[in-house]
Amino acid sequence: MVDDSIAHLLRRAGFGASSDDLATYGSISYNAAVDRLVNYEPTPDDVDEKIGQAGFVGTTSNGKFSPNTVISDARQRWLFRMVHSHRPLQEKMTLFWHNYFATGYTKVANVGQQDGTRLMAAKASEDSRGQQGQIELLRENALGSLRTLLTAISQDPAMLVWLDGNTNTRQNPQENFGRELMELFSRGVGFYTEQDVYAAARVFTGWNLRIDRGTGDGNNAYSFVYNANLHETAAKTFSFPIYSDGGTTIASRASSAGMQDGFDLINALAMHPETARRVVTKLYEFFVSETEPAPAAFINHLALIYLQNGSNIRPVVQTILLSPQFTDPSVYFTRYSWPVEYVVRAIKETGWTGFSLGTALTPLVNMGQQLFEPPDVAGWDLGPLWFSTGKMLARMNFASTLALNQKFRLGSAAAGARGSAQALLNFMLAKMTPADESGMYADLLAYTGTGTWTGSDAQLQTRASGLAHLILGSAEYQFV
Amino acid sequence: MISRRQFVKNGVAAFTVSFAAPAFLSDLAKAQGASSRNLVVLALAGGNDGLSTLVPYTDAFYYSRRPTIAIPAGTVLQIGSDSNGKALGLHPRLTGLRGVFNSGHLAFVQRVGYKNSSRSHFTGTDIWSVANPPSSQGSGWVGRYLSTLGPLDPLAAWTTTGDTPHSMLASGVSVAAISSINNFAFASPNSGSEATLERTTAAAIASHVPVNQPHLAFVASTVQGAMTTLDRVATVGTYSPSVTYPNNGLGQALRMVAGAMSKGIGTKVFFVQTGGFDTHASQDTNGANGAYVRLMATLDDGLTAFHNDLRNTGLLNDTLVLSFSEFGRRITENGSRGTDHGAASVMMAMGGLVRGGIYGTAASLNPDPSNATLENGGGDVTYETDFRSAYARVIDNWLGGDSVAILGGNFKKPSLSFV
Numbered sequence: 001m002v003d004d005s006i007a008h009l010l011r012r013a014g015f016g017a018s019s020d021d022l023a024t025y026g027s028i029s030y031n032a033a034v035d036r037l038v039n040y041e042p043t044p045d046d047v048d049e050k051i052g053q054a055g056f057v058g059t060t061s062n063g064k065f066s067p068n069t070v071i072s073d074a075r076q077r078w079l080f081r082m083v084h085s086h087r088p089l090q091e092k093m094t095l096f097w098h099n100y101f102a103t104g105y106t107k108v109a110n111v112g113q114q115d116g117t118r119l120m121a122a123k124a125s126e127d128s129r130g131q132q133g134q135i136e137l138l139r140e141n142a143l144g145s146l147r148t149l150l151t152a153i154s155q156d157p158a159m160l161v162w163l164d165g166n167t168n169t170r171q172n173p174q175e176n177f178g179r180e181l182m183e184l185f186s187r188g189v190g191f192y193t194e195q196d197v198y199a200a201a202r203v204f205t206g207w208n209l210r211i212d213r214g215t216g217d218g219n220n221a222y223s224f225v226y227n228a229n230l231h232e233t234a235a236k237t238f239s240f241p242i243y244s245d246g247g248t249t250i251a252s253r254a255s256s257a258g259m260q261d262g263f264d265l266i267n268a269l270a271m272h273p274e275t276a277r278r279v280v281t282k283l284y285e286f287f288v289s290e291t292e293p294a295p296a297a298f299i300n301h302l303a304l305i306y307l308q309n310g311s312n313i314r315p316v317v318q319t320i321l322l323s324p325q326f327t328d329p330s331v332y333f334t335r336y337s338w339p340v341e342y343v344v345r346a347i348k349e350t351g352w353t354g355f356s357l358g359t360a361l362t363p364l365v366n367m368g369q370q371l372f373e374p375p376d377v378a379g380w381d382l383g384p385l386w387f388s389t390g391k392m393l394a395r396m397n398f399a400s401t402l403a404l405n406q407k408f409r410l411g412s413a414a415a416g417a418r419g420s421a422q423a424l425l426n427f428m429l430a431k432m433t434p435a436d437e438s439g440m441y442a443d444l445l446a447y448t449g450t451g452t453w454t455g456s457d458a459q460l461q462t463r464a465s466g467l468a469h470l471i472l473g474s475a476e477y478q479f480v
Numbered sequence: 481m482i483s484r485r486q487f488v489k490n491g492v493a494a495f496t497v498s499f500a501a502p503a504f505l506s507d508l509a510k511a512q513g514a515s516s517r518n519l520v521v522l523a524l525a526g527g528n529d530g531l532s533t534l535v536p537y538t539d540a541f542y543y544s545r546r547p548t549i550a551i552p553a554g555t556v557l558q559i560g561s562d563s564n565g566k567a568l569g570l571h572p573r574l575t576g577l578r579g580v581f582n583s584g585h586l587a588f589v590q591r592v593g594y595k596n597s598s599r600s601h602f603t604g605t606d607i608w609s610v611a612n613p614p615s616s617q618g619s620g621w622v623g624r625y626l627s628t629l630g631p632l633d634p635l636a637a638w639t640t641t642g643d644t645p646h647s648m649l650a651s652g653v654s655v656a657a658i659s660s661i662n663n664f665a666f667a668s669p670n671s672g673s674e675a676t677l678e679r680t681t682a683a684a685i686a687s688h689v690p691v692n693q694p695h696l697a698f699v700a701s702t703v704q705g706a707m708t709t710l711d712r713v714a715t716v717g718t719y720s721p722s723v724t725y726p727n728n729g730l731g732q733a734l735r736m737v738a739g740a741m742s743k744g745i746g747t748k749v750f751f752v753q754t755g756g757f758d759t760h761a762s763q764d765t766n767g768a769n770g771a772y773v774r775l776m777a778t779l780d781d782g783l784t785a786f787h788n789d790l791r792n793t794g795l796l797n798d799t800l801v802l803s804f805s806e807f808g809r810r811i812t813e814n815g816s817r818g819t820d821h822g823a824a825s826v827m828m829a830m831g832g833l834v835r836g837g838i839y840g841t842a843a844s845l846n847p848d849p850s851n852a853t854l855e856n857g858g859g860d861v862t863y864e865t866d867f868r869s870a871y872a873r874v875i876d877n878w879l880g881g882d883s884v885a886i887l888g889g890n891f892k893k894p895s896l897s898f899v
Binding site for chain 2 (some may be wrong): 164168378384413447
């Protein structure tokens, strides 16, 4: 049995623990576990090769499984990684960035459904034109620097479509990207003016999208291009410092050198104290608590680490995971789980043999989180806002679907607990990890023992699946 | 956004404490159903370009500033003039709503907004929800109204979106989030008496609301709210409307609202949303399948079906639809044949007891900096009517509430007599 502190770590810095994960983490110290999660590069990333193999959760596709060109397959590939990756923190941080740079497939797919999927999710090594999807960019830089991410995302084809950078020109500056860059990707509301938005739009004029046409949808190549002749060369003045000497004006440059305007602005934004505070606060909320105010001293400490490390995220995350703020048992099970966290953890704990991730796609929509389709550029509403009567019922009904799918396997697995209703309940509660079972134990025991206890296979299947349904559907299970 | 999260965080305890016991609910529903009047708040998310909805087709600057996306005067649906005599027309795709307008059941309020209008989607939506500009934090105006009604039936407020909108958030107000009747059901891995037993057990587990753990209590009460309303909501699924609703999100949401009204669920306020109004690029207001044309088609087909269904079933006089959007859009089109974020926009009110017509006056679109109907150097339409005046009218004259208390000030505007 894995230590409580490591189980907590795996819920927050990963997606919970399957029996396989427990074997990996059961014998190492907490600090070693953090190290393994944070410094994941030595761990092989071979999870995608397991898709379709026996012993792993299944997928469902219309024809050949094509995660680089069919969005529902791309969603399943990512869920598969969450269930089975040996680099869970990399996946968790990829999810963090997907919410941070929230980009929606539907608009990107204006370029074509297959191309839209490629721009969101293609692995360059598997793509006919070497196209890299945005999620791969985020995964590559999962614990990298924000400055690198901001630069790359500013030139990311999916982002250029999503926030209309592809149409930003000197004659008609387009404000969409410049605004969100400051409002959502760096400084935050209250730390920029409308004049800053107009200036930022002009900074990125000419940062456009190049399309090299191939044989049609699924085969065009998309890349960033700097169109010097569409760049506004006049000076741009901001309300905040752009340069280390305090200068707030990006001086006029020849159009051929004008791309530097964007780098100057991104550098400034990445290293601004407000950006540091905003990003580390979001990381604190992601890993520690979305509901309790972040302690000011700790946030200042994390912001300093961020700035001292050139906007690198890895030392910030490592510090959080090793901090008493994170490890204190009072914070266990206090974070509202995101729908994908809930679904993946339920699968990891209940079992997946014979279950297809395709079955989880519509329930996830009903729970309020469709991957590659955040509601808008601000991402999903988190914390208690994941919960409403309709969305909670969607969770309960997914629990029912999973329990029904695993009914016979649960019954077999529980064979050793056929002696009494209480033995079966204890078996299921050891398998599932609700926050606190004390409030529901009596009700679950009454349920399990209703009628005559025979311990037959049929009764085990019925009550084990019923317990899985009730535990996964309880309020107590919705927290990580 | 952030503020909304902040609010929920602080308000979680209040959600649970106020939750009424199931035995009490049917009485509440009956009592609160005594007045069958309801309000449907319709959000046009993304920032609706009011100038393309209600077109100032005699303003020469409208055409000079929008060379590719202006709507030709010959195609607008003329609906008369404002009090200044400026002629206005509806977007040509709003044919159904022109019929509703001609029947006197539809009002347009021009140039609604507030001072220093936010150009942020998120702050803007928060400000329209909180109704205390420039604050984007705190409870929502609908939520504050609902909280004046005393203990609430769990279906008193119903959002057809998955998320509870900020405008409905308030301490002690629980909001039913039901976007699909079919999904609002209790599934089970077992059948018959075993399924019934699971349902009973799930309800029993959720009934233990641990008062010392507010977040757990909040989710438990959410489960409880779902469990206690399953059967009532299921009756809405049996609704057979008198018209065919469009098979899109807005159409199906309005069909559900009509069903809830028809089945006497007792909901006081519904929240419905349709999105896609953030038309930065390729706004295409004229093409057969243009982006803005599709937006207008969704709006027109949905609202017209809803209007006609309620008219046929005798519920139109009990219903008021009030639309809003977080901001209007820039007057001059951008290089992407779209429009960037602007300021004031148009609101709509529809219902059997609405006094139809055009309220407020159109802006002059002359970019001259001295033009007082514009702001931002002549870039955006400035507001003439504070949006809280529209809310005040609805609270006082439709819902029978006290707008001064709910809005924290007197925003009554007698000329705004649309209801």
